[in-house]
Amino acid sequence: xxxxxxxxYILFAFLTFALxxxxxxxxxxxxxxxxxxxxxxxxxxxxxERERIERTMPPLSKQATPEEVAAHKEAxxxxxQQARAGVKHGSIFTPEAAAYLKTVIAQQLxxxxxxxxxxxxxxxxxxxxxxxxxxxxxxSQEFLEMPATLLMALxxxxxxxxxxxxxxxxxxxxxxxxxxxxYMMNAVP
Numbered sequence: 001x002x003x004x005x006x007x008x009y010i011l012f013a014f015l016t017f018a019l020x021x022x023x024x025x026x027x028x029x030x031x032x033x034x035x036x037x038x039x040x041x042x043x044x045x046x047x048x049e050r051e052r053i054e055r056t057m058p059p060l061s062k063q064a065t066p067e068e069v070a071a072h073k074e075a076x077x078x079x080x081q082q083a084r085a086g087v088k089h090g091s092i093f094t095p096e097a098a099a100y101l102k103t104v105i106a107q108q109l110x111x112x113x114x115x116x117x118x119x120x121x122x123x124x125x126x127x128x129x130x131x132x133x134x135x136x137x138x139x140s141q142e143f144l145e146m147p148a149t150l151l152m153a154l155x156x157x158x159x160x161x162x163x164x165x166x167x168x169x170x171x172x173x174x175x176x177x178x179x180x181x182x183y184m185m186n187a188v189p
Contacts, residue, residue: 017182035157039097043172045091045146046092047158050174055130077136077177084134091133092172092182101154101170106189117147121165121188129166137164137171137178 057079060072093101107119125142137143144165146154154163157172161181164171170187171180 033054033100035096035100038156039092040096040099040157042092042094043155043161044158049083049161050080050136050160051156052075053083073177075166077179080174080177080179082136087133089133089183093170093184098184098187101140102187104153105150105187108147108153111187118188119166120144121168124165124167126166131166131169131171131180131183133182134179135180137180139178 054076056075057072060068064072090098105113121144124144126144129137129141146163146165151163157163160175161172162175164173165188166183168188169183169185170182173180
């Protein structure tokens with residue numbers, strides 16, 4: 001009985017260690033990578049700037065109507081657009097970050113997964129999205145969800161941002177106001 005309990009503890013410890021190792025960023029080759037660190041710093045910089053802008057706006061009351069919420073959301077989007085007026089393509093997806101991310105995407109989408117995602121990406125109802133920095137992603141267009149395995153392999157984004165595909169291109173989109181923060185062309189091989 002005691003040997004069985006000991007074996008269970010050892011197995012539990014081993015599995016916990018293996019899971020921690022798998023989930024650690026080191027196992028994905030990202031921790032300490034200066035390109036990833038720079039990318040994450042730039043994304044966090046956007047998030048901090050957005051939060052700073054939002055703090056300058058009048059807060060919504062807890063009893064805010066849907067119209068007041070929509071107006072607040074629109075005012076925030078306009079304020080963020082004004083603050084980012086001179087920002088160009090590549091401000092977050094630098095050439096180095098784009099090259100690294102394309103490699104990660106190609107590795108994660110090897111074989112059947114690549115063909116399936118390419119088909120899904122090319123058939124998505126988002127062809128009318130104009131890919132431009134600081135413009136809103138149209139709410140009428142489909143949001144193509146990222147495969148979970150790919151999300152785990154990509155650098156972590158602040159909670160305000162999300163990755164999205166439009167055609168073979170990857171976008172960084174603000175979760176709340178749907179502004180296109182940056183984009184990377186030909187991300188899907």
